[in-house]
Amino acid sequence: MYLRKIQRRNKDGSVVRYLQLAHNRRKDGTTQAEVLVNFGREDRLDVDGLRRLVASINRYLGDEDDAAAPLGAEAGPLTVESSRPLGAGWLLDGLWRLLGIDTALASRIGGRKFRTDIERTLFALVANRAIAPASKLAAADWAIFDQVIPGLQTLAEQHAYRAMDLLIEADTQGAVQEAVFFSAAHLLNLEVDLVFFDTTSTYFERDEADDPDGEGSSLRQYGHSKDHRKDLPQIVIGLAVTREGIPVRCWIWPGGTNDQTVITEVKDGLRDWRLGRVVTVCDTGFSSEANQAYLRRAGGHYITGIKMREGSNLADQALSRQGRYQQVRDNLRVKEVRLDGDDGRRWIICHNPAEAERDAARREDQLAAIREELGRIKAARGADARKTKAKAVKDGKRPAAPSDTPHRKAECALRDHPALGRWLKQHPTTGRLSINTAKVAAEARLDGKYLLATSDPDLSAEDVALGYKNLLEAERAFRTMKSTLDLRPVYHRLDERIRAHVLLCWLALLLIRVAERRTEWTWPKIAAELGRIHQVTLSGPAGSLQQTTRLTDTQAKLFKDCGVSLPPKMSGLKTPE
Known part of the structure; x- marks a missing residue:
């Protein structure tokens, strides 16, 4: 006679277990289990009733001393100390290590010793941007009390600011971003033949801009706001991404910076990375003659949009040329034309009927x-x-x-x-x-049409058009940073903290883009599904341990698709000395 557990799976994937009292009997030469009593569902079990049953059996057997104490009294009852979400943070930490960001930061920060783990602190700030964006003070409390951050024991606001300062010190000339990107590019086998670049702006909750020559920030200045907040000072952020939407590098400039003046810095910054043959793709805001000439230096090439309105002479020439459109997709037709004074440039008219x-x-x-x-x-x-x-x-x-x-x-x-x-x-x-x-x-005459210019002699007109359409990946990255990661508004005062805030958002964007690419899920959906996984801390007279709630098949598949190991079922076992 023995206690037997059976289980069944519901349509929603949940598992229900039942407890039975059974004994084996032999029938027709085989042993079969015969159920004597059904105790019902395990989660609704009358544990005290079972204890009374055990005590009465022990009394019958003459073991009253053993039966006097309730079941488990030797160890004492377990107490639930806390329950915090684990899943999303565990996935981000796995990707963080898989991409080599931990080692990249360790190599750049150097061998200095600190009372707090700088790498874990920076990861906690990045995870906070991806899961529950908040201020640095709120992020410190969140990482200790509201979320499990693997390997992090303590975190205070001053630790967060110190880690941000060290991050900017280490990222001189984009050193941290370079190390992180090349690690990710090697792991993901990224194609960097096309680099898409665009800029945006984000504002500060402050009424007045800083004096560039004063003691305050030199970044917070008034300018053309893409957030439609011209009443507030702002900064300009540049972002380069691959065709898969993986961020390559970010830049920060004062709020009054004109788009036409930043291409030289972008070109020089990426050239130092030695990415090989790269075609830079940018929109009409960067299409000046000087910028096009600079992008062609050192064997580089570009694809850029050309303004067709505002009385553009190039647009008038292009539209006056005869030729037949080539169908690329249902909503895209292209036609390559030759213009006066080509100077090695090619011109493609794109037409979208819809x-x-x-x-x-x-x-x-x-x-x-x-x-x-x-x-x-x-x-x-x-x-x-x-x-x-x-x-x-x-x-x-x-x-x-x-x-x-x-x-x-x-x-x-x-x-x-x-x-x-x-x-x-x-x-x-x-x-x-x-x-x-x-x-x-x-x-x-311009309905559904836009004009592209490229210096690349090898790309087909179709590749040029489709490559320019992928510029939407840069715009999508900005939307993610401003909505999911809460890039704006910014409350920091010092330039170094402003740059660190943007860089933390860049690292968070990298992690969630890799997760989205590997799972084919959106990040909000991934975070919501994995947020249901909790780590429960149990304690009693015999010690304490952490137990992870049971994973569903869907949750396990998300970890597997990302190449991240599953969270341990039990961890952190501590016994009294």
């Missing part, structure tokens, strides 16, 4: 709104004139000209509208507004 329809529909909606507003203003002007005339007739006076001030204000507001004003022209004599039909016709 986008052309959207451009036409958007323009027609705006023109309809303009016609409606102009009609309303004209009707209001006529109504005012009739009222003035009727009042003059009633009073027996000569009609005076009605006031035109309200209508002029309405027209001025329409002319200054950020979206509608571009379609209007003002009559030189009357000052009245009307739709600029020439502008409408010129814009209609």
Whole structure:
């Protein structure tokens, strides 16, 4: 006679276990288990009832002394000391070590000794950006009380700031980023023949910018805000990524920096890494003649967008060239043309039929709104004139000209509208507004089209177009940094802390991009699934240990796909001295 456990799996993947009292009996030459009593589900078991049963059996057997103490009394009851999420942090730590970031930081920080583990502190800050972004003070509490960070015993706010300072000291000329990227590139077998570069801005919660020549930060300055917060000082961030979206390197400049002035620094920084033959892909904001010439230095090449509006001579030439479009995909056609003064450059016109329809529909909606507003203003002007005339007739006076001030204000507001004003022209004599039909016709020629220039003689027109479309990976990286990683707003005051904050976000972006690429899941979905894995600390008179909650098949597969070992079922066993 013995206690037997059986289990069954539900449709949702959960496992339910049952406890039975059984004994074996022989039937037809085979031994079969016969169930005598079903005690029910293990998680709903009447443990005290079992203890009473054991005690009564022991009394019958004459073992009253052993039965006097309840089951497990020798060791005493176990107490749950804490329960903290483990899964997402364990995955990030596994990728952190797999990519060699721990060794890269150790080699750059040097052999200096500190009371705290700088590498573990930096990992905790990076994991915080990926899982639950917060301030450095909140991150220190989070890493100790709200999340399991493998290998981290203690963390205070001053430790976090000290680690950030050391990170920036070690990243002179991008040394840490270089070591980390080449380790990741070797592990993931990344292709770095195309490097996509773009910039964005992020703002500070502060009303005034710093004086560049003063004692404050030289980075926080006013400029063109891509976050639509021109009322706040900001910094400009540059980011280079591979075609797979893996970040290569980041740069930080003062908030008033113009995009056209940063390409030389980007080119020189990547050239020192000796990446080999690299084609730099950037958008129209970096397409000046000087930048294109600089990108071709030392055998480099570029793919860049060219502005087709604002009266561009290149756009007029390209559109006037005859030729047949080549179908690349359902939503993309390309045509290579030759322009005057090519100077080794190639020109490709890209046409997106679906986008052309959207451009036409958007323009027609705006023109309809303009016609409606102009009609309303004209009707209001006529109504005012009739009222003035009727009042003059009633009073027996000569009609005076009605006031035109309200209508002029309405027209001025329409002319200054950020979206509608571009379609209007003002009559030189009357000052009245009307739709600029020439502008409408010129814009209609550009529906769904964009112009690319490249210096690479070997890439096909199709490869150039598809390569430029992958520039969306840089934009997606910025969206992830600003939303998932909470890059903004920034509250740091010192330049070194500002740079360290951005670099921590860069490291977090690298980890989650690798996780997404290996699992084909989005990071929020990965973090939510693995966040259900907890590490429970149990303690009793015999000591304490940590036990990991049971993993589902889905959770185990996420670790396996990322090449990270599963969390241990039990760890941290401590016994009294």
